[in-house]
Amino acid sequence: MDVVQERIDRFLERQRPVLRTIAPDLDPFALFSSDLLQGGKRFRALFCYWGWQSVAGLDTGFDPLGSPPDERALEAVMSASTGLEFFHAAALVHDDIMDNSDTRRGLPAAHRRFERLHREGSWLGEPGSFGTSGALLMGDLLLAWSDELVSSAFDDLPSRDAARAARAEFNRMRTEVTVGQYLDILEESAWRTVPDIDLLPRAQRVIVYKSAKYSVEAPLTIGAAMAGGSPQALESLRHFGLPLGIAYQLRDDLLGVFGDPEVTGKPAGDDLREGKRTVLVATARRALPPGAVRLLDELLGDPELDDDQIAMLQATLRDSGAVDAVEQSIADQVERANHALERSELSPSARAQLSRLADTVTRRTS
Template sequence: MVRLGGVAESTRLVDVLQDRIDGFLQARRPELDGIASDLHPFARFSADLLQGGKRFRALFCYWGWQSVAGLEAAADVLATSPDKAQFDAVVTASVGLEFFHAAALVHDDIMDNSDTRRGLPAAHRRFEELHRDGGWLGDAAAFGTSGALLFGDLLLSWSDELLADAFDSLESRDAARTARREFNRMRTEVTVGQYLDILEESAWGTAPDDELLARAQRVIVYKSAKYSVEAPLLVGAAMAGGSAEHLKSLSAFGLPLGIAYQLRDDLLGVFGDPAVTGKPAGDDLREGKRTVLIALARQSLPVGSVRLLDELLGDPDLDDDQIRMLQATIRDSGAVDAVEALISEQVAAAQSAIGSAPLAPSAKAQLSQLADTVTRRTA
C-alpha cells in the first residue's frame, strides 16, 4: 500500500488524471480518423483544452471518495494498493467530470462570445479560423459557432461514456445508482444555472432592484457552486458507498465552499491579471455578467454612477480606459470588500462543517486545504 502525505497524493493524482485523459483521447483518434481526416481538429482541440488546468472537480471527486473509503483504510490509497479497482473507478469518474467541464467551457465561451480560453483562442474562434484559412464558403463566424457546439456535444458524450464505465465497474449497484443520480442532478442544475445566467443579462433591467442580489446569488448556486464543488464530492462519496449522513456532511461543506469559489471567480473576472487568468482584463464587464459583485456595487453607488454602470456593462467594445474606470467605480463602492467578506464567511462555514463531519481524517485535512486553495487562487 502506498503511503503519501496529502499534497503529494493530490499532485500525483493530477499526473494520473492527465495520463488517463491523454490515453482516452489517443484511443479515440483511430475512431475519428476512420470516419474522416477532416475530424483532426476535434482530436487536436480536445487535447489542447484538456491539457493542464486546476483539476478542482476531479480532486473534489477523489477526496469525496477518500472521505468515505478512507474510513476503513489504514492509509491513503493510490494505484498500487489492494483497492486498485476502486481507485481506477474513481479516477475514471474524475476524468469524466473533467470532460464535462471542458464541454461546459466550450458552450460557455459561445454564449459569452469569449475570444480566449486558458491563453488560447476559444473553440468557436478556432473553428472560425479553420473556415477562414480554408477559404470555405459561407460565414466563418457561423461555422465557428456550429463547429464548437458540436465539439462541446462530443465532449459531453465522452463524459457520459467515462462516467458510465466508472459506475458500471462498481461492485455495489446501490453505490452506482446513487452516484449516477448525483451526476444526473449535477447536469440538470448546471444547465439550468447557465440559462439563469444568460437570463440575467437580458432580464436585469426589468427586475426590481431589490431582487437583483438574490437573483445573482441564485445563479452562483446553480451555475457553479453545486457543479464545481458539491456535486463532485457527492459523486465520489457515493461511489465509495457513502451513507446519507456522509453525503449530507459533504453537502454542508461543498455548497458554501462552491459559493466562495464562484465569488472569487467573479472578482477575477473583473480584476484578474490577464497574464495569469488567460482572459482579457475586465472580461466579465465586456460580457455583461450580472454578478453578486455588480449587484452589491449598484446598492452603494449614487444614481448617476448606477446609470453609467448599467449603460457600459455588456459593451463588447469597452476600451482599457473604460475598463479601468469601471474597476475603480466598483472598488470605490465597497463591493469588493463586501465580496471578500462573503468569501470569508462561506469558507468559515465550510471549514466548520468539515471539521465536525463523520469522515476520514486524512480526507478532511485535504478538503480543508483545498478550501483554502480554491478561494485564494489568482486564476
C-alpha cells in the first residue's frame, strides 16, 4: 500500500523538526524509525482497510471496487492503518531487544544501531547497555506516535459509537500482544519446569496472543468497528481472522528456521539461536527419541551455533515430521478461515479480497 508509506513519510517529516527543536542529538530517532518503516508487507494496514471496506460495502451498498467512499471516513481508516504500522514497528524494536537479534529487515536492529552510536562517539559507559536503553525509548516513542495517529482517526469518525467500539478493539489488541510477548519469553525461560505434555498447548497459546490476534484479527475488527459494524459483523471477522492469524504465525515460525536470509533479512536459523520454543519445536519434541530431544534442548538457544549445527537442527526438525505437521496445520487453519469467510455476510468484493490476502500471508517467503 504505497499510500501508507506516503503517510508514514509525511508523519515522520513533521516529527523531525519537533525532535530537532528539543535537541539535534535526537536525529537518530527519526532516521532509525524511517529506515525501519520503509517497505514491509503492510498486512496490518491491509487488514484494517479491508475490515472497514467489508462493513462499508455490506451496510451502505458501497462497492469497494467502484466509486470512492466518503472522504472523511477514508481519511480516518487510512490514518488508523498507518498507526497500526507504527505499532508494529514498536513491537519489532522491543522484540529484537528481548531476542538479542542483530538484524531486522536486512539492517542492524535498532539496539545495535544505538550501540554503534556509542562506540563511534567513544562515550562513557557500556555500549550494549546504551543501545538497549536507546532502542527501548525508540520503541516507546513509536508506540506514542501510533496512539497519536490512531486516536486522531477515531476522533474524526462521525459516529461516537463507532469511535468507542474501535478504541475498545485497539485497547484489547495492545493488552493481548503485550502479555503475549511476555508469554513468549516465559516459554524460553520456564520450559524445563513445564510437563512435556503441556509444551505444545503453551506454544499454541503464545501464537494466539503474541501474533495471531494483533497481526490479523485485531486490524480487521478495528477497521470494521470504525465503519460501524454490528457485533455479528465483527464476530464474523474474528472467526476468519483468528485461524488466519495462527496460520500466519506458523508460517513465520517455519521461516525463522528455514527462511532464506536474502529474503527474510535475518540470519538463517535465527529462531534456533534465539531459543524460540515454537509449535514447530514442541511438535518435534513429541516425535523425537529421548536422545534427540536432549540434543535439541541442549543446542536450542545457543547464540554461537555455527552453520553446521544449524543444518543439523534443521534436518532433525524435518526428519521428526514436525515440518510436515506444521504445514498441515497451516492448511487446516486456512481452511477454517475460508470456511468462516464463505459463511459470513460480508460483501462479495470484500470476501474475494480477504481470500486473496489469506493466500498471500500464508504462502509468503519473508
